[in-house]
Amino acid sequence: MITKALTTLKKRLSPHLELSNSRLETMCLLIMGMVNARTVNLSHLACEFPTDSKVESTYRRLQRFFPAC
Template identity: 45%
Template sequence: MMITGKELGLHMKDHSAPLVELLQKHILFNLSRAKCLGLFIISMLNSRTVNMSLLCNRMPSGIKAASWYRRMQRFISEISISWRVLPVMLVMMTGFEQEQKWVLCLDRTNWKFGKRHINILYLAVSFHGIAIPLFGIF
């Protein structure tokens, strides 16, 4: 038996309409895909995790978590978003381009996958305590 986020008391309202509009405008998604990504982004921001199992329990639509999980797996496997478009879209979505001063953050992380080291270097801009990635080197 699958328990939905609503049954766990984790049901949240869908505030994704402005985000969906921006996604359609800047990434040229159809409405269904823009809504899917918009809800996923809102869920990540609200729950402060990228764990899909946890995120799918918090989706606002009342759809079962297992259905959201499968939908997100399909979405991630089928969609490719340009790394050049993403930072511009994120800055425009937040309205940050109107700020006079930008606080830039440089972050490096190193993971080991088996014997292979994976280094990631990111340049981000700080906006209300959230780092918005602008550029990354892998």
């Protein structure tokens, strides 16, 4: 079910955003994670990602998604 929701969200957002496939997927997973976890805390969101990666790796992926100011 998560794969279907992810695919649908990617199809809806891709015409409106000029992002690479991996960045678009990260954004979609971020949105889905915020909805599920009801928080914007990256360490909490990293636990929500449906991947086989370690939570620490997912956390670093989320940090890299946002450019340093």
